[in-house]
Amino acid sequence: xxxxxxxxIGGGIAGxxxxxxxxxxxxxxxxxxxxxxxxxxxxxxxxxxxxGVDMMKxxxxxxxxxxxxxxxxxxxxxxxxxxxxxYFPAAEHGSGRQSMTSEFEIMRGDMVKIxxxxxxxxxxxxxxxxxxxxxxxxxxxxxxxxxxxxxxxxGRQEDYDLVLGADGTGSRTRSIMLGPDAPDPRHRxxxxxxxxxxxxxxxxxxxxxxxxxxxxxxxRAIVTRKDCPELTRIYMILGKRDDAVDAxxxxxxxxxxxxxxxDLYEGAGWETKRFMEALVNxxxxxxxxxxxxxxxxxxxxxxxxxxxxxxxxAAHSATANGYGTSWGLVGPYLLAGELATRYEKDKxxxxxxxxxxxxxxxxxxxxxxxxxxxGSFWAGSFxxxxxxxxxxxxxxxxxxxxxxxxxxxxxxxxxVGKWKLPxxxxxxxxxxxx
Numbered sequence: 001x002x003x004x005x006x007x008x009i010g011g012g013i014a015g016x017x018x019x020x021x022x023x024x025x026x027x028x029x030x031x032x033x034x035x036x037x038x039x040x041x042x043x044x045x046x047x048x049x050x051x052g053v054d055m056m057k058x059x060x061x062x063x064x065x066x067x068x069x070x071x072x073x074x075x076x077x078x079x080x081x082x083x084x085x086x087y088f089p090a091a092e093h094g095s096g097r098q099s100m101t102s103e104f105e106i107m108r109g110d111m112v113k114i115x116x117x118x119x120x121x122x123x124x125x126x127x128x129x130x131x132x133x134x135x136x137x138x139x140x141x142x143x144x145x146x147x148x149x150x151x152x153x154x155g156r157q158e159d160y161d162l163v164l165g166a167d168g169t170g171s172r173t174r175s176i177m178l179g180p181d182a183p184d185p186r187h188r189x190x191x192x193x194x195x196x197x198x199x200x201x202x203x204x205x206x207x208x209x210x211x212x213x214x215x216x217x218x219x220r221a222i223v224t225r226k227d228c229p230e231l232t233r234i235y236m237i238l239g240k241r242d243d244a245v246d247a248x249x250x251x252x253x254x255x256x257x258x259x260x261x262x263d264l265y266e267g268a269g270w271e272t273k274r275f276m277e278a279l280v281n282x283x284x285x286x287x288x289x290x291x292x293x294x295x296x297x298x299x300x301x302x303x304x305x306x307x308x309x310x311x312x313x314a315a316h317s318a319t320a321n322g323y324g325t326s327w328g329l330v331g332p333y334l335l336a337g338e339l340a341t342r343y344e345k346d347k348x349x350x351x352x353x354x355x356x357x358x359x360x361x362x363x364x365x366x367x368x369x370x371x372x373x374x375g376s377f378w379a380g381s382f383x384x385x386x387x388x389x390x391x392x393x394x395x396x397x398x399x400x401x402x403x404x405x406x407x408x409x410x411x412x413x414x415x416v417g418k419w420k421l422p423x424x425x426x427x428x429x430x431x432x433x434x
Contacts, residue, residue: 003027003028004022004025004027004162005029005031005159005160005162006022006028006029006030006031006161006162006163006164007031007033007133007148007150007158007160007162007163007164008022008030008031008032008033008163008164009133009163009164009165009166009167009173010033010166010168010171010173010312010314011032011033011034011036011039011112011127011129011166012040012166012168012312012328013108013112013115013312013324013328013329014166014312014314014329014331014332015032015034015164015166015311016032016115016116016118016119017059017115017332018166018332018335019032019119020059020119020332021333021335021337021427022336022339023119023122023124023125024428025336025340025343025426026343028124029124030119030126031125031126031128031160032119032125032126032127033127033128033132034127034128035130035131035132036130037129037130038129039112039113040109041108041109041110041112042108042287043108043109043195043289044107044108044195044233044235045105045106045107045108045225045227046105046107046324046325047104047105047106047322047325048065048106048325048326048329049322049323049326050323050326051330051368051419051421052325052326052327052329053104053326054421055329055333055421056329058333059329060118061115061118064117065104065111066104068106068107068111069104069105069106070105070106070107071206072206072207072225072226072227073089073206073207074087074088075088075090075207075208075209075210076088076205076207076208076209076210077209077210077395077398078209078270079211079270079392079395080268080269080270082211082270082271085395085396085399086398086399087402088402090103090105107227131152133152133173133176134151134152135151136148136149136150136151136163136308137149138306138307138308139351141351141352141355143351144350144351144352145350145351146306146307147159147161147307148161148162148308150163160307161354162307162308162354163308163309164309164310164311164332165177165308165309165310165311165315166311166312166314166332167314168312168313168317169186169294169296169313169317169319170186171313171314173314174315177305177308185296185297185298186295186296187295187297188241188292188293188294189293189294189319190239190240191218191237191239191240191241191242191293192237192238192241192242192245192261192290192292193238193320194235194236194238194288194289194290194291195233195235195236195288195289195290196233196234196279196284196285196288197231197232197233197287198231198232198234198278198279198282198284198285199231199232199278199282199284200226200229200230200231201232204224204226205224208223208225209225210222210223211223211269211270212385212391212394213269213272213391214269214386214387214391215268215386217386218238218239218240218242218264218386219237219238219239219240220236220239220264220265220268221236221237222234222235222236222237222272222275223235223236223237234278234279236261236264236265238264241292242260244256244260244263245257245260245261245290247260248260249290249292254286254288258279258285259280261276261279261288261290262276262280291319292319293319294317294319295317295319296313296314296316296317296318297370298310298315298316300366301359303315303358303361303366304355304358304362306351306354306355307351307354307355309335309358311328311331311332311335312324312327312331312332313328315331315362316331316369318372318373321372327368327369331361331365333421333424333427334361334364334422335357335358336424336427337422337424337426337427338356338357338358338361338364338424339353339354340424340426340427341424341426342356342357344426364422368416371416372416
């Protein structure tokens, strides 16, 4: 029986999910590489929604996710004096409703550990850290047994039947696949969202707390979340670009990035002075992560090229749209299912089967993954408002919505809400693997 040799580039959410599902294909050998020297079990709070919840259950990880969930009671809006203006409780268990706080809230690091755990003992999956790809080429699609020829950063060269790019919004795999003349598919839709940790104080709320801040230059908000007693997580949301922040992101200078962000919140009110002092001085804040609001908009039919396929944010990123983790689980399942179905019919797994599976995966998933593309909530100059009066009006409207419990009537409609996971019998067999 022919062996399916697969390389997965990127060890975040989509990469380990792909390793899990592809490992169910008889004869498959999976190598998952991560550029960091160890598992990147850090990052902000994530959630699972709509079909992402169904996917979690299908993977058998619901008990582990529930055990690691953050117990967040709900979301509140506060004014610059710290007074609660609106409160929306977390979505009820099994209700199917959506709110700012999902039933399944989990820290990114915990989710990554869970996904690694379901493959680390499988005999046909190996994890390699501190490993990157320098370049790759592939044989023509007309060659039924063609390969992808990969050169690693240490000079090693290996051949694979399939290469998956799961290396995020700035995917280098995508750049190599598309070629040097292809335009950058990343489109800016607003300013930035940033995240860092700081020591907590007794008064820090366990609620997901949002404070919109007035300012002449841009829309600003500060957000706090609390998943453990000793730390408070701070999110900074900015509506426009800033030269100093852009320069710090480009240079990778952490101190400059901290200063650039802190300067944008100078004199902003509420507890921003304490938060910004922690950002600049507290060692816990060295986990600072900042990313622009942007979308990856690839032309139709370009999620793959031959035997190289993009999954997760590398194919369809939309910063902080609420679905990134869920989509990072579902897409790999669809690709693996389409591949496994074709593999049952042709054990030799010629190039044609890989190419057909990749195209079908995009056809199925693209309408859902790209639903809502076209601009971030934080991209506009009117929403959220920048003036104190505008913020007061928005808080009043939110308070009325909370009083009338309008959040209880909200569900997910359209392509996202109506889409259901297909079933792939070919993925149900474990083939006796440990």
